[in-house]
Amino acid sequence: xxxxxxxxxxxxxxxxxxxxxxxxxxxxxxxxxxxxxxxxxxxxxxxxxxxxxxxxxxxxxxxxxxxxxxxxxxxxxxxxxxxxxxxxxxxxxxxxxxxxxxxxxxxxxxxxxxxxxxxxxxxxxxxxxxxxxxxxxxxxxxxxxxxxxxxxxxxxxxxxxxxxxxxxxxxxxxxxxxxxxxxxxxxxxxxxxxxxxxxxxxx
Numbered sequence: 001x002x003x004x005x006x007x008x009x010x011x012x013x014x015x016x017x018x019x020x021x022x023x024x025x026x027x028x029x030x031x032x033x034x035x036x037x038x039x040x041x042x043x044x045x046x047x048x049x050x051x052x053x054x055x056x057x058x059x060x061x062x063x064x065x066x067x068x069x070x071x072x073x074x075x076x077x078x079x080x081x082x083x084x085x086x087x088x089x090x091x092x093x094x095x096x097x098x099x100x101x102x103x104x105x106x107x108x109x110x111x112x113x114x115x116x117x118x119x120x121x122x123x124x125x126x127x128x129x130x131x132x133x134x135x136x137x138x139x140x141x142x143x144x145x146x147x148x149x150x151x152x153x154x155x156x157x158x159x160x161x162x163x164x165x166x167x168x169x170x171x172x173x174x175x176x177x178x179x180x181x182x183x184x185x186x187x188x189x190x191x192x193x194x195x196x197x198x199x200x201x202x203x
């Protein structure tokens with residue numbers, strides 16, 4: 001079982017590898033010109049939309065969109081979370097002709113989103129979602145290291161700088177010693193001190 005100290009150093013050691021994996025995942029195509037990174041942006045937009053939904057709809061929807069919202073609320077008992085499920089939930093046959101046209105328009109709008117995301121041209125959506133989840137997890141982990149190093153820089157700038165050279169820039173002791181004009185032994189000693197400070201902060 002890893003100690004807290006080992007986990008902290010492992011986070012630093014894997015920084016460059018995780019950054020590389022993020023780059024690869026970001027360009028993974030899900031079809032229709034959409035990448036996993038774009039889906040991630042869409043998720044963030046959905047979070048913003050969810051916050052907006054707590055406001056009165058007239059503050060962020062056009063009049064036409066408000067009409068669609070009203071007819072959806074009138075005929076739909078539930079609002080599934082998945083976009084494909086949402087389309088299936090929109091009723092096809094309703095007695096009022098004007099309402100039927102509005103519901104058809106709503107279904108067309110949802111279909112455009114489905115097509116844009118490539119959901120109707122792929123049969124491996126689970127794999128796509130797995131990659132999206134991995135991308136989000138890696139971004140969280142990398143952001144955590146960046147935050148800790150930035151915080152460390154606030155009170156021990158030399159330690160933060162040294163750790164960035166080693167773990168973010170990928171430099172070895174000899175290279176750092178050369179640019180710092182000190183011995184490798186000195187760099188090794190400073191490195192241990194810097195890692196110790198980082199570990200204290202990361203706990």
